[in-house]
Amino acid sequence: MPDARGRIVILTGAGISRESGLATFRDADGIWAQVRLEDVATPEAFTRDPARVQAFYNARRRGLLDSAIQPNAAHRALARLERAYPGEVLLVTQNVDDLHERAGSRNLLHMHGALRQARCLRCANVHAWDDDIGATTPCPACGAAALRPNVVWFGEMPFFMAEIEAALDACTLFAAIGTSGQVYPAAGFINRVAGRARTVELTLEPSAVSPLFDDVRHGPASVTVPLFVERLLAAGGEM
Numbered sequence: 001m002p003d004a005r006g007r008i009v010i011l012t013g014a015g016i017s018r019e020s021g022l023a024t025f026r027d028a029d030g031i032w033a034q035v036r037l038e039d040v041a042t043p044e045a046f047t048r049d050p051a052r053v054q055a056f057y058n059a060r061r062r063g064l065l066d067s068a069i070q071p072n073a074a075h076r077a078l079a080r081l082e083r084a085y086p087g088e089v090l091l092v093t094q095n096v097d098d099l100h101e102r103a104g105s106r107n108l109l110h111m112h113g114a115l116r117q118a119r120c121l122r123c124a125n126v127h128a129w130d131d132d133i134g135a136t137t138p139c140p141a142c143g144a145a146a147l148r149p150n151v152v153w154f155g156e157m158p159f160f161m162a163e164i165e166a167a168l169d170a171c172t173l174f175a176a177i178g179t180s181g182q183v184y185p186a187a188g189f190i191n192r193v194a195g196r197a198r199t200v201e202l203t204l205e206p207s208a209v210s211p212l213f214d215d216v217r218h219g220p221a222s223v224t225v226p227l228f229v230e231r232l233l234a235a236g237g238e239m
């Protein structure tokens, strides 16, 4: 009998958005091959040269809003899983793009924040944000020129960790999709669930943590993820 109370946690990384035209970070042609993360993605970089950091994220935000960037078959399949699965599906993404939302996913945690949000360093309010952020851009809530991208930089604590850890501890199936297995704490999720929940990795090529999974499937996410979702739903959630 299918277990209607199955709980699935799915971790997604840059590999799921690659086929939508968004650059990954750690591939040979990825973002960190072009800029040093120390220059644009740390609190120290923002203190040292806020204009450079804002310019980097302004450009990425504009890129995400380009009409050519759309969710792909992998994003859509995960949204379908959330709608059709009789148990619970929680999507935890390391991505700062909003392609999961655009595909229809709702039970979603952005552990590394979101590119289309700005956070005020004065009043801490978070605002939906599609424009550039400049040195004099006022916070809509308090008026201070103290906005930063609401993304988690290296050296900062990811968002929603207590909620994510509770979900990992309760899950019956954990899947990692398009992650490099090199960025912690997300890369450590597999250690937390291995041996207790069923674990599956969907990845283009072997990741740093592939040997820890029960099952590893190689291929582009637009192929492996719809197949994974079809099989999961056909089996009533049993793997």
Ligand code: ZN
Residues within 6 Å of the ligand: 120, 121, 122, 123, 124, 125, 139, 140, 141, 142, 143, 144
């Ligand atoms: Zn404010």
